Each structure stands twice: as structure tokens, then as C-alpha cells.
Amino acid sequence: MRELRILFTGVGRRVELIQAFRQAALRLSVTLKIYGADLNGTAPALAYCDFTRKVCGMKEAGYIHELVEICDKDKIDLLIPTIDTDLLTLSENISAFSHTRVMISAPEKIRLCRDKNKTSQFFVDCGLLAPMPVNRLEDYKTGYPAFIKPKDGSSSINAFKVADEEELRVYASQIKDYVIQPFIEGTEYTIDIFCDWEGNPITIVPRVRVAVRAGEVLKTEISMDTKMQEEMIKLCNEFKPCGPLTVQLIKDERTGKNYYIEINPRFGGGSPLSMKAGADSAEITLRLLLGERVLAKDYLGKIADRAVFSRFDQSVCINMESYRQPLKAVVFDLDDTLYSEKEYVRSGFHEIAKYLKEPNAEKHLWQFFENGQKAIDSYLAILGRAEEKENCLAVYRNHFPQIKLYPEMLKRIRKYKEDGMKLGIITDGRVEGQKNKISALHLDELMDEIIITDALGGEQFRKPCDIAYRILLTKWRIKASEMLYIGDNLAKDFQACRQLGIRYEWKENQDGVHWREK
Structure with missing residues (x-):
């Protein structure tokens, strides 16, 4: 993979x-x-x-x-x-x-997007309509209502609709380096565009900005307007974006004409909504990165037109150590948290050595392992017995290991049980191999619940996937903050904990098999 x-x-x-x-x-x-x-x-x-x-x-x-x-x-x-x-x-x-x-995108295009005057002129140069701005109050003659905003602003900060000249003067005195444009009454749209490395558009998705807060959409409706898409092809031909481009416009309620007002050469805050509708620019990015040729026709007809999305806020605690309420459950990782995985590796090599019947086989396998090489492949290559690989792997994966719990972890487990805690394990790996480890360590006698993530439906349920954590919270009917997870892998053990609000403890195991990766 x-x-x-x-x-x-x-x-x-x-x-x-x-x-x-x-x-x-x-x-x-x-x-x-x-x-x-x-x-x-x-x-x-x-x-x-x-x-x-x-x-x-x-x-x-x-x-x-x-x-x-x-x-x-x-x-x-x-x-x-x-x-x-x-x-x-x-x-x-x-x-x-x-x-x-x-x-x-290219620097000159980034500068263009940051300057409202240049942005408006660019729209016009592409054959599109734009409410042309002026930079001085005295030069504004187009009528009211008008719109005033910073020349290089973003996120609708200090952007105001003004009803008359008096109100315009007030805002002009408060905003440094502003632009003034005629206000277009109509429906606001955002167009999420995604292009390949050369600027060829792959997906173009217009959507209505139904409700907005601080410049970011709260509710949106996908609206696959053909005219808008055609106009954006013109724009892309001139702009040549690299990756994402977000364009905003207002459709005049009287004339039905599209007036373009802004370009952001990045993923917009609402871009994931277009992705959910089928214009999956995250997927396209990965495909491009893998060297695939991705074309617009790959996503043609796959966008959920008229789909409505409504967003909501969610929070995460960034300092879980501040929680002080009593724990009700403790859950452990298995490998290199409760026992030394190197013991398991040695045990497996011992069984392979017995199978191969070669002198010093266990010693050679361990040397390859310590050097960061694929031990079984490397040793079999020296022996000229590469065809035995699958048999050796089967011996390794299915053997009943000679392993033991870390004494300090066994002590903690017994103390938690005495305190009436629910105890569990969430572990990744092949089901039979993990079951053999659990049996060898007699953990099935000590734990209330054991989840081998692969048994839930395959490798996609391995950590950092949060499903196993959610299962235990639901089964035990406890708050996330009442559960502690103890693990050794910073990369995958605690991501779900941070997202769900579960307390966690890192077992810093410098002798761990994957220590160097962390």
C-alpha cells in the first residue's frame, strides 16, 4: 500500500x-x-x-x-x-x-487575488461582469446602496453595505486602504473549482450561500448552473490555478446576470461541502499525487445537484490533563504497552528456527531484525530457500508465544480492578496472532472487554479509527472523560482520544519495536 x-x-x-x-x-x-x-x-x-x-x-x-x-x-x-x-x-x-x-498558484496570481482592483479588472479581462471598485470616496459616483471593504481583506472582515453617502463617509474614515463598489442585490454564490497541476479544471461546483457567518458558509445548496461553469472555464484558462480555487459572485435579482467579486486561490471553508456532493477534490489530489491522469469526465454527472448542506460547530479539549473527575474505565493498547513486542518477535523466530532446522537460524533472524531489515526475507535469501517464505510467515503468525506482562503494568491492572474500574484492550493486528498473545498473557481473565480492531471488519478499523473507542464508551455507558487510554504509539493511539475527549497516557517505551518511527 x-x-x-x-x-x-x-x-x-x-x-x-x-x-x-x-x-x-x-x-x-x-x-x-x-x-x-x-x-x-x-x-x-x-x-x-x-x-x-x-x-x-x-x-x-x-x-x-x-x-x-x-x-x-x-x-x-x-x-x-x-x-x-x-x-x-x-x-x-x-x-x-x-x-x-x-x-x-503562481505569485502574480496570488497578488492579483489580494488586490480587489486587480481582481475586478481580471474578471473583466476574462469577459465576465464585475462591480468595478474605486479607491477614494470622492471618486464614487455609481449610486446606493454601495459596498465598502479593505482592498486586501478576507473573510468579510470590515466589509459593509452602506445606504447613503453619509454612512459611506463614516466607514471610509474607519477602514484603511479601502475599495468602494456598487452593491448588487441578488443571490450570493461560491464556486468551488479544482484543477490539475497544469491548471486544467476537473470539477466546477457552484453553490448558493444560503447562510453565512464571518465570511464562511453555514448553509449551502449545490446549484450546477451551466452558465457559471462555462464562465469559470474561461477564468481557469487565464488564471491556470494549481489545485483549488474559490470564486464568489452575486446573481443580480433583476437581470439574472452574474457579477463576480472575489477569488481565493485555496480550499474555501465550505469546499468540503462540494466534496460531499461528489466533486471530491481530496480524492483528486491524492490521485494526482500518485501520478494518475485525472480528467473532468471522471466526475461528470456525479455531483448531487440541489443537495443542501447545513454545518454545525463541534469542540475538542486540547488539554485533557486538566480533567480531575474520577475514572470509571481504563483501556490499554497491547503491543509494547502491556508486554515487550520484541519478546514476541524472538518467540516467533525461535519457532521459525525449529521449522527450518538450520543451525543458528534464530540468531541470524534476530540480527537482520536488529539491523532494520526484513528478517525472514533476508535470511531465506541467504539460505536459497525463498520459496519457504509463506510457510515461515504462517509459523510466525500462528505460534503460541512465550511472552509475559510488564510487571509494572500487571501491578496497575490489579490495582485498577481493586478500585472497581472497567478494564479493556483495544489492539490492532491479525486476529489469530493477537488472540494467541492475549491467551499467553492471560489477559482474557483480567479484562472486561477486548477489541481486536481487525475483527471488526478489517484493517480499516485499526487505530486511529475511533470506532473501537466508541464501542466501549457506548457499551459501558460512560462519558469520554471518565475513560483513560494507555498506549505507546504517539502516531495512532491517541488521535481518537483527542477527538472524542478521552483521557490518555503515553507509555514511553524506548525499547519498543516501532520506537524509531515515532
């Missing part, structure tokens, strides 16, 4: 976007590692990332250097910016990312 690594900068509240990429990876059978960059580590979307990376402010001199270091160290395949303040800096420094693709 191919592994891809994506870094989102300014990850903020983009939970839906990250979830869309996660689901797309699952459908494509791609192992996706999501990294989130944030200034202070409090962004809610970080709880949905596999790894978090703290960075300096976007306007600081070392910002690009820090991102390049992260991309090189973590072997990032693709960097995706999500907020306006990030775009120009990244676009101007794209050459610094020698080993990582950056999903960003």
Missing part, C-alpha cells in the same frame, strides 16, 4: 477538510499521514492530524526555513496552505521546497 504524507499549514478549524482527505485515502487504499502546522498548538484541527508541527508566525523571517526543515525531515509529499496570509509567501518561495510539491 502506497504511503503519502501531506502537510497542511494554518490548519486552524479545517476539520472537515482533513476528514475528507482521510476518507479519500481509505477509499483509494492509500496510507495517508496528515501533518498539521500551527503557531501555538491549540487549533482544533490538530486533533485530527496524525502529527503536529509547531511553527513560527507566517510573517516571521524564519517561517519558510522552518517549513522546509519539516518537509525534509518528515519526507512530506505535498504541502497544502489553507489561509490567505500564507499564500504569497509560499508561492514566492516554492523553489525552496526541493523534495515537496506545494499546491499553490
Whole structure:
């Protein structure tokens, strides 16, 4: 299974976007590692990332250097910016990312989008309509109502509809470097566009902005307007976006004409709604990253026209250690948390050695393992017995292991039982192998519930999937904050805990099999 690594900068509240990429990876059978960059580590979307990376402010001199270091160290395949303040800096420094693709349009196009005057002129140059702005109160002669906003603003901050000249003067005195445009009465639309690396549009999805808060849509209706799509093809031919582009317009209620007002060369806050409707730009991104050729016809006729989406707020606790109420349940990871997985590996190699009947087989297998090599493959290659691989794997996976619980963990388990706690295990891995470990450790006698995630329906239910955690919360009828999860894998054990509000404890096991990966 191919592994891809994506870094989102300014990850903020983009939970839906990250979830869309996660689901797309699952459908494509791609192992996706999501990294989130944030200034202070409090962004809610970080709880949905596999790894978090703290960075300096976007306007600081070392910002690009820090991102390049992260991309090189973590072997990032693709960097995706999500907020306006990030775009120009990244676009101007794209050459610094020698080993990582950056999903960003050309610098001159980013500058165009940040300047309302240039944006309006660009629409006109593309043969589209736009309410042309002026930059001085004295030059505005078009009539009222009018609209005033910052020349390089975003998210509808300091953007106001004004009824007359007196009101316009008040706002003009309060906004630095403003533009004034005639106000178009009509229906507001956002068009979510996604293009390939060369700027060829793959999906174009207009949607009505039914309800909006702070510039971000709360309710939207998909409206596959043919004229809007044709107009956006014209725009893309001139703009040549790399990846996502969000365009806003107002359809005049009197004339039915489309007046274009804004371009954002990034994923819009409401972009996941178009993805849910069928224009799955997260999936397209992964396919492009895998080297596939993706065409508009692949998604033609697959968009849920007239689908209505309504969004809601959700919260995550970013400092679970602050909870003080009594626990009612403790759940453990298995491998390298309750026992040493290296003991299991040694036990398996011992059984393979007995099967192969080769002198010092166990010693050689262990040496290959310690060197980070595929032990069975490497040893069989030396012996000239590569055809025995499947038999050796079967011996390894099905053997009854010689393993024992860590003494300190056994002590904790007994103490929790004495205190009347519910006890459980959530573990990943092949079902028979995990069952043999559990039996060898006599954990079935100590635990109230044991969930082997593969037994739920396959590898897709392995951590960080939250289903096993939800099952225990529901079965035991307890609050998430009344449960503690103890595990050793920072990459996967605690993501569901952060999302659901489960308390968690990291067992720092430097002798663990996967320690170097963490």
C-alpha cells in the first residue's frame, strides 16, 4: 500500500477538510499521514492530524526555513496552505521546497487575488461582469446602496453595505486602504473549482450561500448552473490555478446576470461541502499525487445537484490533563504497552528456527531484525530457500508465544480492578496472532472487554479509527472523560482520544519495536 504524507499549514478549524482527505485515502487504499502546522498548538484541527508541527508566525523571517526543515525531515509529499496570509509567501518561495510539491498558484496570481482592483479588472479581462471598485470616496459616483471593504481583506472582515453617502463617509474614515463598489442585490454564490497541476479544471461546483457567518458558509445548496461553469472555464484558462480555487459572485435579482467579486486561490471553508456532493477534490489530489491522469469526465454527472448542506460547530479539549473527575474505565493498547513486542518477535523466530532446522537460524533472524531489515526475507535469501517464505510467515503468525506482562503494568491492572474500574484492550493486528498473545498473557481473565480492531471488519478499523473507542464508551455507558487510554504509539493511539475527549497516557517505551518511527 502506497504511503503519502501531506502537510497542511494554518490548519486552524479545517476539520472537515482533513476528514475528507482521510476518507479519500481509505477509499483509494492509500496510507495517508496528515501533518498539521500551527503557531501555538491549540487549533482544533490538530486533533485530527496524525502529527503536529509547531511553527513560527507566517510573517516571521524564519517561517519558510522552518517549513522546509519539516518537509525534509518528515519526507512530506505535498504541502497544502489553507489561509490567505500564507499564500504569497509560499508561492514566492516554492523553489525552496526541493523534495515537496506545494499546491499553490503562481505569485502574480496570488497578488492579483489580494488586490480587489486587480481582481475586478481580471474578471473583466476574462469577459465576465464585475462591480468595478474605486479607491477614494470622492471618486464614487455609481449610486446606493454601495459596498465598502479593505482592498486586501478576507473573510468579510470590515466589509459593509452602506445606504447613503453619509454612512459611506463614516466607514471610509474607519477602514484603511479601502475599495468602494456598487452593491448588487441578488443571490450570493461560491464556486468551488479544482484543477490539475497544469491548471486544467476537473470539477466546477457552484453553490448558493444560503447562510453565512464571518465570511464562511453555514448553509449551502449545490446549484450546477451551466452558465457559471462555462464562465469559470474561461477564468481557469487565464488564471491556470494549481489545485483549488474559490470564486464568489452575486446573481443580480433583476437581470439574472452574474457579477463576480472575489477569488481565493485555496480550499474555501465550505469546499468540503462540494466534496460531499461528489466533486471530491481530496480524492483528486491524492490521485494526482500518485501520478494518475485525472480528467473532468471522471466526475461528470456525479455531483448531487440541489443537495443542501447545513454545518454545525463541534469542540475538542486540547488539554485533557486538566480533567480531575474520577475514572470509571481504563483501556490499554497491547503491543509494547502491556508486554515487550520484541519478546514476541524472538518467540516467533525461535519457532521459525525449529521449522527450518538450520543451525543458528534464530540468531541470524534476530540480527537482520536488529539491523532494520526484513528478517525472514533476508535470511531465506541467504539460505536459497525463498520459496519457504509463506510457510515461515504462517509459523510466525500462528505460534503460541512465550511472552509475559510488564510487571509494572500487571501491578496497575490489579490495582485498577481493586478500585472497581472497567478494564479493556483495544489492539490492532491479525486476529489469530493477537488472540494467541492475549491467551499467553492471560489477559482474557483480567479484562472486561477486548477489541481486536481487525475483527471488526478489517484493517480499516485499526487505530486511529475511533470506532473501537466508541464501542466501549457506548457499551459501558460512560462519558469520554471518565475513560483513560494507555498506549505507546504517539502516531495512532491517541488521535481518537483527542477527538472524542478521552483521557490518555503515553507509555514511553524506548525499547519498543516501532520506537524509531515515532
